[in-house]
Amino acid sequence: MAEDSLILTDDFVLNAYRLQKNVQPKIWKCIILLLKNYRHPSLQVKQLRTGRKGIMECRVDETYRLIFELSDNGPMRLWYVGHHDEALQYGSKITELAPKERHPEVYHDKMLHEIDF
Numbered sequence: 001m002a003e004d005s006l007i008l009t010d011d012f013v014l015n016a017y018r019l020q021k022n023v024q025p026k027i028w029k030c031i032i033l034l035l036k037n038y039r040h041p042s043l044q045v046k047q048l049r050t051g052r053k054g055i056m057e058c059r060v061d062e063t064y065r066l067i068f069e070l071s072d073n074g075p076m077r078l079w080y081v082g083h084h085d086e087a088l089q090y091g092s093k094i095t096e097l098a099p100k101e102r103h104p105e106v107y108h109d110k111m112l113h114e115i116d117f
Contacts, residue, residue, distance in 0.1 A: 005075035006035065011090070012078040019081065023064060027081055030060045034068065034076065048091045055079075055094050057087060067091040 016027055033040050043058040054070040065087035069077040080090040 006031070007075050007077040009077065009079050011080050015080060015082050019064070023060070026060050026064070027066065030058060030066055031078070034058065034066075038068075038070070038076075048088070048094075050092055050094050052094050055091055057091055067094070069094070 016024065019027070030043065033043060038045055038056075038058070045056050045058045048055045048057055048067070052069070056068055056070060057065050058068065060066050060081065063083060064081060065084050066078065067080040067087050067090055069079060071077070079094060080087055082090070
């Protein structure tokens, strides 16, 4: 995984924006912790069973989950954030023929504070 960089897919940004305002700071806290140490116990990271290697879920809070992808040689990709069941359903559909990405954006750790949902 390329250190301190990530890709935000359109689905991730759209769903993060649509969530309640009190959930959004939790999403940012989760993202920062993922970048620092994706194995942190509070994230409760789990591998999803999909046709694509490296698709994971982590806990934002009791209700919300974040779906992301780890890559050996590229940035972490954030696919989706939403209610637990919706997120797991989305994650299970990510295969080698992934959901269409229109124009994913690459962000680096230093840029994260500048992103406003």
